[in-house]
Amino acid sequence: MAQVFCDHRIDLVGRASRLDTHMNCQRIRNTSLASITYGGDVKVDPGECENFFPVMAILEGRGTFRCGNDSIDATPDVIAVASPTLPLSMRLAAGTKLVIARIERPALEATLRELLDQSLPWPIEFQLGMNATEGMTAAWASGFLRFINELDSNNRSWSRSHSARGLERWLMEGLLLAQPNNYTHVLDGDTRPIPNRVVDAAIELMEAHPESEHTISSLASAAGVSARALQEAFRRHTDVTPMRYLREVRLERAHQELLAAEPDTTTVGKVAARWGSQHLSRFASAYHARYGEYPSTTLRK
Known part of the structure; x- marks a missing residue:
């Protein structure tokens, strides 16, 4: 665990406690995901993480997290977002299943500089507790759970896929925009209502080039607003996030391609990959939910 994260101290709590520790870990590019169980009641003290931001979600059990002067009782509905400059x-508790995302500090800082288009005068510090059931944080937490499900599937090839890198980028941008931090007031920028034309401009770009590696920051830059403003405008005018809208556009293009294709000249996997989905079962599930049939059925028609 020290090799994946950092040197830290672990203490067993109570005489009856025994370690029965398991860790499953995958690394993409700037993010590592680890699923951990300790077995018994433990206290874990990493101190200052320095080089990375740990995002900690409890899937089963319970735990208490302290970062700097803040403390929270974490549950599956409350995620802990720690800052590397604070202890x-x-x-x-015994039997707790913990998932930790290690987000590299230089990568997250570079993402924030891109969102703001300016240098960072001070280190990023997040509010410790994230409510995973409300507002923008709920949408981010849902994507984070998708990340965790990929880890649990133990598909090692997924971590090297285009889909994984896109989800990693979304994870970093979304965390900065959704979770309150000491740059939130700068990210909010102009709080006046954003007109429909801004959303229309972003939609037009996604419709024209759905195959491009769009990000929230690139779409916001093209529309001439801040990333936070674009995300809020999409929520107000379309009731979905920009990245969710992009996934729907790509799904429609895949549907059109499958309708026009011949089974002996292409495969569902090739079509899914062309439109940004490397995980075939998830693509098939989303396709079925929207069109009422699986993509293989469409291709055979």
């Missing part, structure tokens, strides 16, 4: 410690 971190946690206490986990």
